[in-house]
Amino acid sequence: MPDAYSITPVATVVGGHTTVADDYQGGVEAIIRLHHDYPRDTLTGLEEFSHLQVLWQFHLGSPDDVALHARSPRNNPAWPATGTFVHRNHRRPNRLAVSHPRLLRLDGHDLHVTDLDAVDGTPVYDIAPWFPVMGPRGAIRTPAWVEEMLPDYWSTSRDERG
Template sequence: MGEAFTVEPIAHVVGGRTEPTDDYWGGVRAIVRIDEKRFTPESAKGLDAFSHLEVVFRFHLTDPTDLNLGARRPRDNPDWPEVGIFGHRNMRRINWLGVSRCRLLKVDGLDLHVEGLDAVDSTPVLDIKPWFVEFGPRGEVFQAHWTTDMLGHYFAAQSPRKE
């Protein structure tokens, strides 16, 4: 334990949201811009044959003092049970790593146009993988009941603002 290693971003998110929020990621479009100093467009060859990507990124806006390695209530909601750090998927993680599955709209050289990526503008991207159906869950899938309530609006389209 205690092994440390260095990971360098291979891309950054361009556009989309500028601040992390808990809900309404539906319809949010952004670009995953692959580092042109390290990669050529050939590195994205064949990605356009896939509808979805799995993107591993770093929660770069997380406050390092806002960690609780024990149990806490999701979104601090008193109606939901206390859950340990590994029962959450939020940005309050010890290594600040996030994983998102998003729709790939278009490949334009080193720009991957995506929708539904729940990472904000300037987020460092650590890895990009095409989504293979065969890597989806196998067997019966179940989850805690509170997650369905909590995530009811997570990928909903944001309502237009009333002025």
């Protein structure tokens, strides 16, 4: 195994979602508060971008939750058992996630965002602007169960699909 690498959060999520949920992540505003030991000018120019790339940790999960085996997504036997690195949740070894929230505005050290699927208090390890040119290249392919599992992920409420 490679040597361990230590990282320190650069920001914290303030507000937004207060409980962990599998769906209904859309439309909620939150603040990514850059820690004050970083100068404000580290954010200069970020307001020119519509979306961010945010690396954060499932801090409410535990190392005991990590599942190093194949299992069905959301424990639904209708979907195939898939390995740890096929899932996008807190059961991964480092419990890290990447999100692409929309940047609404900057206010000092506060990045006001929407559509961030992290909860209040989440440590943020990196913030970068989203560059579409650096996104996936070529055709994107996913198995059918992904769309079946996530039709409500970015819905704003259980009533939205009604």
